[in-house]
Amino acid sequence: MAYDVERIRAGYPALADGRAWLDAGGGTQVPEAVIEAIGDAHRGGLSNLGGDHRASRRSGGIVAEARAAVADLVGAPDPAGVVFGPSSTALAYRFAEVLADGWNPGDEVVVTQLDHDANVRPWVAVARRAGAVLRMAEVDPVTGELPAERVAELIGERTRLVAVTAASNLIGTVPDLASITRRARAAGAVSFVDGVQHCPHEHVRLAELGADFYATSAYKWAGPHLAAVVAADPGALEDLHPDKLAPSPDTVPERFELGTQPFAALAGLVAAVEHLADLDDAATGTRAQRLAVSRRAVREHEDALAARLFDGLAELGGVVRHGAPRGRVTPTACFSVDGYTPAGLAGELAARGLNVSSGHSYAWELVHALGLGPAGAVRASLAHYSLRQDVDRLLAALAELTPANRPGHR
Structure with missing residues (x-):
């Protein structure tokens, strides 16, 4: 085998x-490979970005490698769409604030009972502040299934965002995500997909899922405690302007990332993706x-x-x-x-x-x-x-x- x-x-x-x-x-x-990668990053010397010396350039290379690794893992078209953060919860709140900018009273947001609260409560909070209407798709209380039509029927012309999980963290349900995101896109709504419990168990292809934004946490797939939100189209990030420090970069995706990156942990993330790629001895190629x-x-x-x-x-x-x-x-x-x-x-x-x-x-x-x-x-x-x-x-x-x-x- x-x-x-x-x-x-x-x-x-x-x-x-x-x-x-x-x-x-x-x-x-x-795995040991991740532990060693984190240690090696520290042993080799790290420094903040923007310097002309070797340690700074090394840190920048680690960040670039980490974005490329996550893009490969989830089948994203461009590493420039990968935004890092300390947890999927923190990133969900970060994106909720910026995506809700411009919402008006009477606009609608769809969430589901199947989701981890990290993909519910941030949207509840920003919807309340904007005066938007919150609609919640219900699961079947016996089977724990979330029929796609229960979400689709809540999506209308005033829907601005649909937040849905790709897999339940409690009971494992995998909804028909492609049908849900297709309906959201047809209505002009943004889809924010929690893939934290999905990514460890599936071969993820972002285009097939149809998600505009997909969240994943490295510590659920043998990596360090880091998370990422991946935009299917990095261009979608260009029109979003989160609160940030005045001198911090205004480029994409850097404008979404607060403070100094955990460079050693990102080196561990790269090692984790490499480890996942080599789990099957028959795997070859890129x-x-x-x-x-x-x-x-x-x-x-x-x-x-x-x-x-x-x-x-x-x-x-x-x-x-x-x-x-x-x-x-x-x-x-x-x-x-x-x-x-x-x-x-x-x-x-x-x-x-x-x-x-x-x-x-x-x-x-x-x-x-x-x-x-x-x-x-x-x-x-x-x-x-x-x-x-x-x-x-x-x-x-x-x-x-x-x-x-x-x-x-x-």
Whole structure:
């Protein structure tokens, strides 16, 4: 098999602790190549941009390499459309302020219940200040699906922006994004897509998604804590003028980036994209070509593990999986167990060597739509380095913890 998960895992120091890391939805672990790239950047010397000396030029080269790496990862046409920031939440607020400039009372903004709150609350805030009308597309409370028509029917001639996730961070739902963005574009609206939980699991082609802006976070795909918003058309950034310091660059994309860039972390981001491109031993060619092969191999690996996880949960008495979309999903399961609070269950699993997360996962609208409330549920989420044994350990632990699955129970 070209996709050798044991080879891949050997490059991750944190995975040597013997635990089952089933919390990729909250952030992946980092391979040695990324750690070394960050260290090498510091060891080689860094300086702020704009200088004539070697360290300054080196920092500028790292920034340029990082933009090109993200463009390759998401299939963007031009690295000039890549804007960096400390987190996807910070960038969403940054873009909300600038995109809302010029909105008028009666204009409309569409958000969804499926989204992480980082792609809801910024738009709620700017819509309120502009006097715009907020419309929220509802999920199916049983399946957790977001039919494209539920979003499309809210889009009209006064719609200025549609904010929608490419994949739910809580239950893995992947909506028909192309249909949604096509309807938004036809109405003259801008689409802002949260790809934070989508990018780690899919071979992303921005043109196919139809997104005007696509957000991704490097720490969800083996990189450092950095995020980027990618404009499908860098020219769209030219007409946007965010607040900035008077002497800071007014060029695109620099005008959107506040303060000094974290150069060493950006070097780590480049190493992370290179790592993703080489996950499949059969991948050859340019970085973009290698990414296409490796990302599809990752999807096959994760799909097989996800099917085993979903089927296993369905067979356990006393375990309820929340949201079971019938279409495409990312490898994420949200569930509850009779007799346990989400935090209590996560603690029991942690004591058995299983890393999962619990709570609302910032999917604030979704946990309420599913009837879970702020306490949320337990989330198990897989990554490209996950093992079948990890899934089996989780299922065995849940069987042990639920009386309905113990031998002799009637």
